[in-house]
Amino acid sequence: MNQLDYLKKYSTIVVDSGDIECIKKYHPSDATTNPTLILKSVLSKKYEYIIDNSIKYAKSISSSIDDQVNYASDMVSVGFGVEILKNIPGYISTEIDARLSFNTEKCIQKSIQIIQLYKNYGIDVSRVLIKLAATWECIQAARELKKIGIKCNLTLLFSFAQARACAESGVFLVSPFVGRIYDWYQKSFINSEYCSELDPGVIALKKIFIYYKKYRYKTIIMGASFRRLEQILALSGCDRITISLDLLEQLKMKKDKFLKQLDVNKINTVLIKPSPLSESEFRFLHNQDAMAVEKLSEGIRQFSSDQIRLEKFLLNKL
Template sequence: MDQLEVLKKFTIVSVDSGDIKLIHKYKPSDATTNPSIILNNVLSNKYNQLVEKSIIYAKKIGGSIEQRVINATDMISVIFGFEILKNIPGYISTEIDAKLSFNIDLCIKKAVKIVNLYNTLGIDKSRILIKLAATWEGIQAAKTLQEMGILCNLTLLFSFAQAQACADAQVFLISPFVGRIYDWYNKKNQVKIYKASEDPGIMAIKKIFYHYKKYGYKTIIMGASFRRIEQIIELAGCDRLTISPVLLLELQKYTTQIDRKLDSQLIKKSYMLPNVLSEAEFRWLHNQDPMAVEKLSEGICQFNSDQEKLEIFLSKKI
């Protein structure tokens, strides 16, 4: 068995891609997308038919040019998700506009719109995860959405404060960004000799994993944003991992033994939960982590930039 086959025994594997052909090839349980992934696939010209469908939808709905562009942008993400769902048995994660990350009401409104668009294509909300940035506002929006029966994936998660607030809100799933955490420490020359068990991103996820399992939180942990297969192997046993096609291919190349590294059954349980973080406590604790502050801001800005590029591309066609 190759390493990918073995990994699937310990962990539910998701593919971090919008390339429908590659998703079909690797047969993951779930798939995740974001504005950058959607933009890259749209610009590849491999999915022009899907782009045209989103344009037709926007024109049919009508409204101002600005509103048509927004509708086309929302629909293209949903259409990609719809096509991806034909190739997986589980969830599709679809991200909302990053510029809404600090507005609870607008996050909720956009999430409901995305779910309704999926519904028009015959997809039940039970197969959709709405991706929200793990800001305080994003976490509170997720709490409300899940009370409405809409499951959420809290992304751009870098600090333990973000993870604790997500657990407090009982969100469905979080996506800590292993590779981006590693990138920050590596850039600061704080990673001298690489050892997977000492990788800052790996250590961050392990801390969250042991904390969640100790206190019995139901929130699913899905490691994301990997740079090398050693990071993935070191997290064998994590609830879920979302992996790029490039690294999935690497895992298929090797048959070296993989052992379970994370096992919730070995963790001593405690049912006296920590106090729920207030907004002020959350902001203070998150602010104490310069890596998390920088990477969250950077991630939101990058996703927003790619969202705007996608909107410009679609506006020219409208």
């Protein structure tokens, strides 16, 4: 057995990639994509048939070039999702346009459109998670989408306030970004010897895990955005762990046995949950965390930028 085999005993493994061929190699339960990963796969020219199908679909729906770009962009994301679902037994997480991250109603509308495109392919809504940035507006969108049977994955999660608000809203799954938290603090401790017990990203996820399990929140925790194997091993036992292809390969090459680090059975539960955060309380608490404010904004900008690059690519094709 290798370390990936051991990890699969403790946590559900999710692949973070848009590369369909590589996903087949690791046999994960679920997979996640985002605008950056989709753009990378699109530019590799390995999946031109998905682009061609998306262009044909867009032209069949509208004669407006702006509408065609929007339709083609959505269909590209769904096209990759459909192909990935052929090779995994569980969920595909598909991210909507990050430029909508501060508009609850538009997030709801776009999410419903994405689900309908999956349905057109015969994919049941139960196999798709809509990825939204963990802003207050998106958390409210996830709350409303849940009422109509659409599950969400709240991503770009950095602060404990975000984690609390997601759980209190009944969000299906959250993705704390362990590696990006680590990146931010590395600016101050760049020459320090690495220790997972002192890793701010690992500490942040452990805090969320203990809090959720203590108060019996049903929201699934999926550790994401890892930079080092030590981070992954330190969080073994987390509900789900989404891992990049390079780290998956490293896990597969190592034979050292390791023990489960997060165990829900060792956490004492409490029946009465804390009062839910109001919007003003959420915004104040999130604002108190400089790292979270900076990394959330940065993540939204990055995903928005890659979405725009994808749209320019599709515009040239159209």
